Amino acid sequence: MVRKSKEEALETRNLILDTAELVFLEKGVSGSTLNDIAKAAGLTRGAIYWHFKNKADLFDAMMKRVTLPMEEFVQKSEDASLNDPLAHVCESAMRVMRSLALEARTQRVFEITMLKLELVGDLQPLRERRLQSRQGCISNIEAGFANAIRKGQLPQNLNPRMAAIGLHSMIDGMIVNYVLAPESFELIPQAEFAIASFVEGLRGSV
Numbered sequence: 001m002v003r004k005s006k007e008e009a010l011e012t013r014n015l016i017l018d019t020a021e022l023v024f025l026e027k028g029v030s031g032s033t034l035n036d037i038a039k040a041a042g043l044t045r046g047a048i049y050w051h052f053k054n055k056a057d058l059f060d061a062m063m064k065r066v067t068l069p070m071e072e073f074v075q076k077s078e079d080a081s082l083n084d085p086l087a088h089v090c091e092s093a094m095r096v097m098r099s100l101a102l103e104a105r106t107q108r109v110f111e112i113t114m115l116k117l118e119l120v121g122d123l124q125p126l127r128e129r130r131l132q133s134r135q136g137c138i139s140n141i142e143a144g145f146a147n148a149i150r151k152g153q154l155p156q157n158l159n160p161r162m163a164a165i166g167l168h169s170m171i172d173g174m175i176v177n178y179v180l181a182p183e184s185f186e187l188i189p190q191a192e193f194a195i196a197s198f199v200e201g202l203r204g205s206v
Contacts, residue, residue: 013051015041017062021108028116029059029123056125059117066109070096071137085147086154090195092144093171097191100175107182114179138164145202154202163202170198 019041023032034055038045052058070092082088099106119127142164148154154163174194178187 009051012043012047016043016048016051016058017065020058020062021105021112024059024062024112024116025108028118029055029112030118030120034058054122056123059123059126060129063109063113066099066106067133070099071133071140080147080150082147084153085144085151086199089141089144089148089167090199092141093167093195094188094191096171097174097187100178101187107179110175111179114176134168138168141167158202167195167198170194 016037020032020037023037023040027036032055034045034048037058038048048058052061076082076088079085100110117123117126119130138161142160145154145158145160145163149156149158149160154160171191174187174191178185
């Protein structure tokens with residue numbers, strides 16, 4: 001019985017998150033209420049509050065469903081046992097791009113985050129969480145580049161922090177442009193070209 005209850009709770013939680021994606025996409029995050037989401041999901045507000053403290057908490061959980069697997073993969077970039085840490089950094093970036101190009105959920109969540117989110121009012125706490133996530137991602141890329149320097153894949157006097165900020169900014173910019181107009185270019189080949197060119201530039205930059 002307990003096992004069934006846990007499964008039902010997980011199903012309800014996923015239903016809320018799935019519905020929130022659609023409501024946020026239609027109305028924007030600031031223009032949506034928990035009551036809107038509950039009504040669209042065929043649930044009560046109480047059911048939502050059972051799983052989430054408020055709209056910011058719900059939004060954060062919706063984001064993490066998409067971004068956590070990506071973040072967990074890039075965290076391994078500093079692993080000293082990696083034979084090719086530079087390739088791992090590039091693969092981490094490409095995982096994000098392939099997910100955005102091929103997975104409807106990732107497309108919805110990125111569109112909401114980039115185009116339909118205002119970090120004001122009850123959503124203000126999300127600003128700090130997004131900054132922490134951004135800094136964590138840059139730090140992991142930096143660790144990967146530092147690992148690549150130690151293994152002789154990149155020049156010894158390359159600044160890994162500056163390189164990490166550069167790669168992250170390029171990826172972030174490509175995501176924004178793709179979300180704004182996905183029909184304007186093919187994301188996967190464009191990303192492969194841009195990331196490979198960036199890394200080649202690092203190899204010969206100093």
